[in-house]
Every structure is written in C-alpha cells, then in structure tokens.
Amino acid sequence: MRDRTRERTAQSPHEEHPRQEETASTTESDGTTEGTPNPTETDTAATDADSSMPGVPDPDTLETADDVPEEVQKYARFSKMDGAQYDRVNEFLRDRTYITAREWAIARLCSDFRTETGVEMTKIGENLPELVPFMTDTYTPQAVNQARTSFEDKVRTAGATFLYGAMCDFFTAEELDDVMYEATEVAKFLLEVEGVDLAVEDELEAEERISSVMREVREASKQLRDEDVE
DSSP states (O other): OOOOOOOOOSOOHHHHSOOOOOOSOEEOTTSOEESOOOTTOOSSOOSSTGGGSOOOOOGGGOOOTTTSOHHHHHOOTTGGGTTOOHHHHHHHHHHHOSOOHHHHHHHHHHHHTEETTEEOHHHHHHTHHHHOTTOOSOOOHHHHHHHHHHHHHHHHHHHHHHHHHHHTTOSOHHHHHHHHHHHHHHHHHHHHHHTOOOOHHHHHHHHHHHHHHHHHHHHHHHHHHHHHHO
16 A cells, blocks of 8 residues: 555535525435425325325424433534534535435434344434434434435445446556545545544554555455456
C-alpha cells in the first residue's frame, strides 16, 4: 500500500451545504418518497411502494419523553447530525454512494436494534424521528423492512460491480489502489459521523488488510484469465 497523508475526501453535509428549509418531498432511488407519507397507511402487508411508506402521526397521540423507550432516549449514534436536513444528507450520499439517507439510517438502526429473534422493526419505525435527527416521520415495520431490503440489494449489486471491475483487468494495480482508497475514506467518514471512534492505527491496519486482499483477488483473476487463454 502506498504511503499517503491522511486526508478527508468526504465533506460533512453541514460543510458542503448551508442549512436550508426542508423541501416538501424527496424522491428516493428505490421509487419511494421521503417527506410525503401516506396518512392512511396501516400495518398490513404492503402491496406497492405507496402503501409501505410511513404514516404521519396524529399530533394528539405523539409520544412524550416518558413514553419513549429508554434505549431510544440513550441512542446517540447520529448525534453529530443534529440540525441536518434530510435533503442535504441525501444529496451528500448520492454524490458518493448508491444508498439514500433513508437506507443509510435504517440499515444502521437494524444493526443496532437486532436481537436474538430478529430486528425490532416496530421500535425503529415508531421512534425514527427520535433516533435519527434528519428523519422526520414515523415508519411502519413494512417501510423499515423495505428500506433494509433496498440497502442490502444495493450493497450486493455494488459489490458484484466492484469485484468484476477488479477482476476484468480494466484497472491497473495502482488505479485499483486509488479506487480502494477513495471508497475506504468515504466509508470511514460515514462511520465517524455515526459516532464510531476510529483510531489512526486501526484505520491503517484495515486499509492494509483490504489492499492485501484486493492484490490477491487481482492476482488470482490474472491466473484464471491466463488459464482460459491456454
């Protein structure tokens, strides 16, 4: 791995865009819309995208601080995003990844609220605005599951795309190293925003492990291509 001075390739949404009023709606890449939920939604199984969107809570039935579960009150994963607007976070992610702000937040929550019997989707959906500062609506369990599935599908698709690019000899070893470096920097930044403390030594060790694996992948791919030619 080449020696590099550590630099930030991803700017915070706060730094990149001044705070503006949140727009009425944002169309997600999976076809759903954040900010314009279906007020008539029930918890029944969804048959289309609209029916799986979150329902706007009745102001008269909003939970008080005493009603919010203790683990929700103590959750501070996205505290660095206080004041961030959904549209700005979404734009930041779309410039650097395939996932939306909605998918990012819910994928993290599904990891943190996983139990031995599964993911606490109801708790996540009902408390979403308390858990993530830039999310403003509650979600049904179906909407939470939809976002989680969309995140998983995109990761698998992006993984296949990247691995093919690494194996098809399109990139030189140095170019592939650049791709890995940029991807790692963005991923580390998202983790830091979530509140994960990353020591410099741990970062460098992780980068070296990833680079080592990718060199092995490229070498194995070259051997396969040579065998096909023979």
